[in-house]
Amino acid sequence: MSPNCIGAVCCTAQWSGMVPVDRDGEPLMNASQSQSNPLHPDVWPSGAKFEAEIVAMTVGMLGDGQEAGGEDASGEDAGGEMVGTVTSGGTESILLAMKTYRDWARARHGIRRPEIVAPVTADAAFDKAAEYFDMPIVKVAVGADCRADVVAARKAITRRTAVVVGSAPSFSHGTIDPILDLSELARERGIGFHTDACLGGFVLPWAKKLGYPVRPSISACPA
Numbered sequence: 001m002s003p004n005c006i007g008a009v010c011c012t013a014q015w016s017g018m019v020p021v022d023r024d025g026e027p028l029m030n031a032s033q034s035q036s037n038p039l040h041p042d043v044w045p046s047g048a049k050f051e052a053e054i055v056a057m058t059v060g061m062l063g064d065g066q067e068a069g070g071e072d073a074s075g076e077d078a079g080g081e082m083v084g085t086v087t088s089g090g091t092e093s094i095l096l097a098m099k100t101y102r103d104w105a106r107a108r109h110g111i112r113r114p115e116i117v118a119p120v121t122a123d124a125a126f127d128k129a130a131e132y133f134d135m136p137i138v139k140v141a142v143g144a145d146c147r148a149d150v151v152a153a154r155k156a157i158t159r160r161t162a163v164v165v166g167s168a169p170s171f172s173h174g175t176i177d178p179i180l181d182l183s184e185l186a187r188e189r190g191i192g193f194h195t196d197a198c199l200g201g202f203v204l205p206w207a208k209k210l211g212y213p214v215r216p217s218i219s220a221c222p223a
């Protein structure tokens with residue numbers, strides 16, 4: 001324990017949960033950043049409230065009229081069908097999702113080394129997930145329009161596949177994969193489907209409202 005860390009939130013028993021202070025107890029970081037830590041909603045309940053509100057607003061934008069579900073800030077069942085969590089960014093979101101699909105495929109389908117099927121245009125975060133979580137990644141070709149080739153994706157799916165991936169849009173080319181067709185492949189096989197909307201997820205609903213030809217929203221995917 002560094003002398004600079006004496007103070008604030010030792011009762012949480014986690015070094016990462018402490019607010020670094022100097023010997024006089026003054027926070028060392030900018031005041032707006034130093035007085036809360038979302039790792040500890042028991043100490044700072046506003047963090048959980050903000051997260052619940054962000055999820056609810058996001059469901060409102062992307063959810064085609066569905067309501068946010070899960071628990072609200074007070075731990076009550078919030079009802080609704082869609083749930084969510086706030087992460088530090090796109091890569092963490094993808095890592096968490098891929099690990100979840102890996103564990104789910106092991107538990108549900110008994111697959112020892114579950115695989116990811118992803119277009120070659122998918123973000124590098126999927127390769128990182130493959131490395132971190134020991135999940136072979138099978139890359140699928142894209143067509144001349146740089147969108148995932150659904151026929152190639154179908155061929156790439158095996159009994160070891162845990163999850164099929166599509167991007168809306170992809171980082172490398174800005175193209176939107178045929179999300180509904182890919183998700184239907186996954187639904188037929190009873191496996192997971194993940195839309196990477198890190199880049200355009202918050203743009204697409206408004207583009208649709210502005211009259212641009214955006215395909216049915218992500219929440220319309222049955223898989």
Ligand SMILES: Cc1ncc(COP(=O)(O)O)c(C=O)c1O
Pocket residue numbers: 088089090091092123125167169170171196197198199200
């Ligand atoms: C489509 C897509 N997925 C994932 C990521 C990774 O997100 P981050 O850089 O926030 O980790 C990006 C980043 O731009 C992206 O565009």
